[in-house]
Amino acid sequence: MKVKIKVKHLFALVTVLFASFVLLQVFVMPSVQVALAKKHFEQGAPNGKRELIRAIDAASGDDKWALIRRYMIENGSDLGATRFEVIAGDGTFESGTVTSLPGTPRWTGEEKLKYLNAYVEGGPVDGYMARAAKQLAYEYLLLDRNEDAIRALERMEQKLSSPYVNQKSELKFARAKIYADVDKPEAAERLLNELNDRPNRQDTYLTDKIAKLKTRVAEQRDPTASSVSGTIKKSDGTRMSGIGVYLRSSRDIYHSLIDSEPYQTMTDAEGRFAFKGVAPGSYVIYIGLNFEQLDGWTRPVNRDEEWIDVRRGERLTHDITLQRLIQLRAPVDQQVITGETVQFEWEPVEGAAYYRLNGTFPVENGSVGFQIKDHIEDSAIELPLETLYGVATGYSYKKFGDKELPDPSTLLGFAEPSSRFSWSVEAYDANGKLLTRSNGYRLNEQTMGHLPFFYLKARTLTEADRLLLEGRMDEALSAYKADYARDEQDHHSLRMIVKLFGIHELGQKETFDVASLTYLEKLASVDNSGSALATLIAHYGEVGNWPLVDRYYGMLEEARQGKVESYTQALYGTLLLKQGRVREGEAQLRQAQENDSSNRFIGSYLASVIYLSGDLVKAEALARQYPERSYYDQANPDWSKLVHDLAEESRDANGDAYLSQLRDALRVGFSGDQTRVAEWRAKSEHAAMEAFVLALSMAD
Amino acid sequence: MKPEQAQTSMRAKLEEELKEIHFSKSVEVLNRTHPRSLPAKLRALWNYEIELPLIPLGAGFAVLLVIVLATQFEEHSDPGDLAGDMPRADRQLVEAGGNTYWKEDFEKAVKRVEGKDQS
Known part of the structure; x- marks a missing residue:
């Protein structure tokens, strides 16, 4: 062509x-x-x-600034609190999307310094300028170049014109914060005073932050100021720099981390952090990390395990070491189990005295978690399916038509052959301190490991199970009853009857009727998990049938091989106090108290100690050592103050007579009977004693 | 006879024969068909019609285009040092079995183990 x-x-x-x-x-x-x-x-x-980077370098003028603004500043982190992808508290991990461009590559400190400096020098003077300067200061702080950070903020403050008065204030505040962090309270105070004189004071958010920092700085200038410092590293020795560290007051931990909380800092290049001038009080350290930093690792702490009680003039050290996640071995990757036992196996952890095996199953919008077995000494255990079927699991609610009913598949628990279960382990040392766990962030091929899922398909659903799954609860209950009547060895039906009765009673807010009690007692005699026993102890404790309480508690101790969970042990202890068996009760409460980090049983324990020894000094020391923790701003009693007041009152009164009155009063308090307490209070003349007994009678 | 001589004689013959017939713009026509001056010769070349083979030429052009494009985009395709580890946009986290995974990776892993079960 x-x-x-x-x-x-x-x-x-x-x-x-x-x-x-x-x-x-x-x-x-x-x-x-x-x-x-x-x-x-x-x-x-x-x-x-x-x-x-090539594009930014090649661009000039507005195009260049626009690129830096969009890809560095808008996505960047400064001195604020919410710049990390995960905030790890005591047993909580909260992840949020903190960047406008999730998943984009990270800038190195060097790159940020270069371009932010260029932007600050030549970029357009607008609202972004203050942000750029704060981010630049943050980068300098990461390199321990505190002076440069302060200079960058100061220069920008001078550069910004008067329309940007709010930004100027923000910059000054950031500078004051750095001064406070590097222990220059005078300089910080000077800046804070300048801020107080600022013209535009409607910004209540900033005013609040200023007030809080001022309190902190004033505290810092006090020669008896307390401090909390420490190091954050990984168990392989890597020091973790640039980690957010938040010392959060007990009043704050019930909500998410916010910017105005006063004790916020980050670790230096060596992984060190320090809070100077900490007001006395109870705190928990939260740390802020990025996904890469936490991927495959965990912060090994359970709720209430790491309270920091700061008293005046104390210099406390609190180090944090991240540990590798435990890898699971079997059953994993959705293995289908059809045999009569399940062999759980995981990677052993150095220094672990025992492991706790947990399970979860999926429900709508989440999962239900529960403990399968505690105090496992080896890194493997073979469990009969019967044990799994008997595990006490919680349940969620599900919609059937227009009714909300307990989700049948969660009621069936491990007995539901179509549910996909998952499991996890936690490793503990001999003191019951968490070493590490298998659950965590697994974000790349190496850390992902095996999927912790498995199916139990050994059993087939009964007709009663099917009725249950259809949401026909009453029919299911009758069917289970009929099944159990036919075969006394049908433990599954027995368990389901007890569960369905339990739900019914929860709804009616009634105590157990004779029928359900019979089933519960039958279950307790065949079920080796012990979950039915705890219910029985609580029930017979409530009705005051002491021989049965003793009997079922004995059975529970046997089932748990002497390691009864602290809640039930403390309950048993208070029931003993109620009967006047104070010495036995004290022993149980002491042990429960040792195993429970929230110190929720301390009130009853203190009362038993005072009753037995009359030693108020010792009791006050105990109360100080084990303060009852408060949540959600709920005011739990300050036992050390209550005991302190008792001691003062006893000094003022005639000591011996006072103590004998106190013993009588404590007996009233042990009863938990509010009418008796009210009657006694009407006659009592001792205010501190009344306050203590009232708090005791209300303690759970 | 050389071709130029033949042309000249032919032209003489033609002029002789056409002496009686008067073309309008006859000079122009003659100049165009038989240019004498340089500009005239150039104009002839300018308007010279050549025949190009479409297939080899098109193929050559295509090769050239490919080379140009390849050099243009070469820099975009050299392997990155951090491939693999880089997070990708539009990623979502998913919580499953108590762990937190990238949704995409998790779904892939589930598909993989399910595939293994069936085989």
Whole structure:
């Protein structure tokens, strides 16, 4: 095939082609490259960052600032609290999306310094400027270049004109905060005073922050100021720098971390942190990390295990060491189990005295977790399916038509063959301190490990189970009863009857009737999990049938091999106090108290100690050592104050007579009978004694 | 006879024969068909019609285009040092079995183990 063309047309064609090529090179390609760089960066493509840097370097003027603004400043972190992807508290891990571009590559400190400095020097003076300066200061702080950080903030404050009065205040506040962090309270105070004189004071949020920092700085200037410091590292020795550290007061931990909480800092290059001038009180340290830092690791702490009680003039050290997640071995990856036992196996943990095995099953919008077995000494255990079926699991609610009913599959628990279960382990040392766990952030191929899922398909659903799954609860209950009547060895039906009765009673708020009690007692005699026993102890305790309480508690101790969970042990202890068996009660409460980090049983324990020894000094020391923790701002009694007041009152009164009156009063308090307490209080003349007994009678 | 001589004689013959016939713009026509001056010769070349083989030319052009494009985008395709570890956009976290995974990775892993079960 040939084409005829005149030379002049050929020439024109070539010229046009060439011109368009040049045009493409000069005008189109750069913007295509910028667009591609943006796209690749946003997608997190391997070269996205390099391309974007090239684009920023090649751009000039507004285009350059726009790129830095969009991809560095808007996505960047400064001195604020919410810059981390995960906030790890005592047993809580809260992840949130903190960046406007999740998943984009991270800038290194060097890159940020370079471009933020350029932006601060030459960028347009607008609202972004203050942000850029704060981020720049943050980068300097990460490198321990505190002076540079302060200078960057100060220069920007001078550079911004008067319309940006709020930003100027923010910058000054950031500077004051750094001074406070580096222990220069005078300089911080000077800036805070300047802020107090600022013209625009409607900004209540900033005013609140200023007031809080002022209190902290004043505390810091006190020569008897307390401090909390420490190091954050990984168990392999890696020091973790740039980790957010938040010393959170007991009044604050019931809500998410907010900017105005006064004790916020981050670790230096060596992983160290320090809070100077900490007001006396109870605190928990929360730390802020990025996904990469936590991936495959955990902060091994359970709720209430790491309270820091700061008293005046104390210098406390609190180190945090992240531990590797435990890898699970079997059953994993959705293994289907059809045999009569399940062999659980996991990677052993150095220094572990025992392990706790937990299970979860999925429900709508989440999962239900429960403990399968505690105090396992080996890193493997073979459990009969009967044991799993008997595990006390919680249940969630599900909609059936327009009714909310307990989700049948959660009621069936491990006996539901179509549920996908998962499991996890926690390792503890001999003192009951958590060493590490298997649950956590598993975000790449190496850390993901095996999926902790398995199915139990050994049993088939009965007719009663099917009725239950259809939400026909009453029919299911009758069917289970009929099944159990036919076969006394049908433990499954017995368990389901007890569960369904339990739900019914919860709804009616009644105590157990004779029928359900019979089933419960039958279950307790065959079920080796002991969960029915705890219910029976609580019930017979309530009705005051002491021989049965003793009997079932004895059975529970046997089932748990002497390691009864602290809640039931403390309950048993208070029931003993109620009967006047104070010495036995004290022994149980002491043990429960030792195993419970929330100190929720301390009141009853203190009362038993006072009753037996009359030693108020010892009791006060105990109360101080084990303060009852409060949550959600709920005011739990301050036992050390209550005991202190008792001691004062006894000194003022005649000691011996006072003590004998106190013993009588404590007996009233042990009863938990509010009418008796009220009658006694009407006659009592000792205010401190009344306060203590009232608190005791209300203690759970 | 050389071709130029033949042309000249032919032209003389033609002029002789056409002496009686008067073309308008006859000079122009003659100049165009048989240019004498340089500009005239150039103009002839300018308007010269050539025949181009479409297939080899198109193929050559395509090759050239590919080379140009390849050099243009080469920098976008060199392997990154951090491939693999880089997070990708639009990723979502999912909590499953008490662990937190990237949703995409988790779904892939579930599919993998389910595939293994069936085989």
